[in-house]
Amino acid sequence: MASSTVTSAQPPPQPDRPPRPNLVFRQLRGRRSPAEFAAAVRRAAREIGERVSCDARYVGRVETGEIRCPNYAYERVFLHMFPGRTLTDLGFAPRSSVRGRRARTGATAADPVVPVSHRPEPVAPEGETPGTARPYDRGNPYTHDDHEESDVLRRAFMRGGTATAAAASLGPLGLALDAAAAERPVRRCGAGALEEAVRQIRLLDDRHGADGLYRRAAAPLRAAYALLDAGAMRQATADRLYAGAGELALSVGWLAHDSGRYDDARSHYAEALATARMTGDPALEAHAFCNTAFLARDAGRPREAVRAAQAAQRAARELGSARLLSLLALREAGGWAGLADRVGCERALARAQALFDRGPAGADPDWMSFYGEAELAGLEAQCWSALGDWPRAARHARRAVELQDPHFTRNTALYTAELADDLARGGRPDAAAAAGLRVLELLGEVQSTRVRTMLAGTARVLLPHRGAREVSAFLDRHRALARTA
Known part of the structure; x- marks a missing residue:
């Protein structure tokens, strides 16, 4: 492990030097998958009142x-998670060695160029002078414009009616989005801002559901396509922008869904699928067909659900x-169940379980951080x-309710609503009412039409049992909620 006595006197690396793997941090992750470790980071952040958008990609x-x-x-x-250690103990470089890096001057012939009508202006970090933009890293197309240290592009995107600003102001958090700002043309931003927008929207949806988010999330989606219309400087940047716009379209589509x-x-979803087909991106195509x-x-x-799920599996193979x-096998199983094809459903469920048992992998998409044992049980x-x-x-x-990570408040509400409905239809009204009351408590934090619709169906099933005390309590509270909705 690196010594905590390392100072910042060492010179910063040259811009073209490939990044040095952080083996210390990898060791600290242990046997947890990147998505599982990211969930632990988010939990630790909540413990100290921080809010970070950590996911497997980060x-x-x-x-x-x-x-x-x-x-x-x-x-x-990180220092809360690993008390007694410093950043250098965790394998990071001293902060002073990564600030104020100079941009590499001049492009090389090896850098592919996408024709543009006008190019985005470089934006300097707050408190720094122009000309200190980050260097391009030709070895990794995901490094050249969005190092976490100063979040330059994220702030630039915020100033233009940005994805991050919109995401941060969404829904039940009670902050208003400046609609006029959201319509201003976006000129100074990059792919990193799009990816941060997707992360923020997904995190807010996990906690609060979609109802308060959807209309506001349309603003960053418009901004994303404004970026694409403006063109990009390099092919790698253009590819990343298209991928980011496609994922953002899927996130906004899910909020609508x-x-x-x-x-x-x-x-x-069709917009995202068209983007995937146009750019030859099988990962985005699989995601679009999945949704x-x-x-x-x-x-x-x-x-259609069966056919789309099968197309997704072909893209993801x-x-x-x-x-x-x-x-994707679970998505197919859901279609077979809707067709009342029990055999087809059981085969797809068995395949889903066998594939799940192979465990996580580095190739697992970032957007699948929600998919664990709880989601597997819930979809089944x-x-x-x-x-x-x-x-x-x-x-x-x-x-599913028992296994769900507390971070995914919306999914906890969804699984509990599913449980209430299954119990009600299975002839257990008291247990159904108890589960329904737990959902009602979560609806103060979660805004999801899907969950409310499920709960309304449960209430209708329980009406003949309103003479029971707990059922009556559930129906009264549900009726009061419906009046205020």
Whole structure:
């Protein structure tokens, strides 16, 4: 392990030197997957009142040495997680060695160029002079414009009606989005800002659900496509912008999906799929088909759900992620369940479980951080529910609730609503009412039309049992909530 006595006197590395892997940090992660470690980082942040958008990709960037020194929020979290250590003990470079790096002058013939009508102006960090923009790293297209240390592009994007500003102001957090600012043209931003927007939107959705987020999230999506219209300086940057815009379209589409705006969701998913096909991005294509399959199932088009899930599996076949294929098999199972094809559903469920058991891998997409044992159990519960096997559905739904990471508040509410509905339809009204009351408590923090719709269906099933004390309490509270919604 690096000594804590290392000082900042050592000279910074040359811009073209490849990043040095952070083996210390990788050792500290241990046997946890990047997504699991990222979840631990977010939990540690909440313990000390910090808010960080840590995901598997961020962990990977630290371990490969792309992030040589974290920003101050991450620093506080890491030092909380590993008390008694310094940043250098954790394998990071001293902060003073990564500030004020000079840009490399001149491009090389090896750098592919995308024709542009006008190019974004470089933006200097706050408190620094122009000309200190970060160097390009030709060895890694994901390093040249968004080091975590100063978040230059993120702040630039914020000044232009940005994705991060919009995401940070979404929903039940109670902050208003400046609609006029959101319409201003975005001129000074980059792919890092798009990726941060996607992370922020997903984190807010995990905690609060989609209803308060969707309309505000449309502003960063417009900004993303304004970036693409403006052009990019390098091919690597252009590819990254397209991938970021596609993922953002999927995130916004999911917000529409979860808030019951199915036509809007279908449009956003189609937009992401077109972007994936245009750029030859199989990972984005698999994600777009995955969401399309889920939407088709919820919209009552089970055969389309099966076909979309199968198309997603074809796109994902060479990506090297068993967990992704497991999730896609579950999407297929949901379609078969909607078709009342028990055999097809059981085969897909068995395949999903076998693929899941292979464990996590470095190729698992960042957006799949939600997919663990809890989600596997929750999606299987939905399949058995669609097939009318209420006791089996309730067992899986209860397991999903028990296994769910507390960070995913929305999913906790969803699984508990699923459990309440399965119990009600399975002839256990008192237990269903108790689960329904737990969902009502979570709805103060979660805004999801999908969860509310499920709970309304449960209330209708429980009406004949209103003479029972707990059922009556649930129905009264549900009625009061419906009046204020």
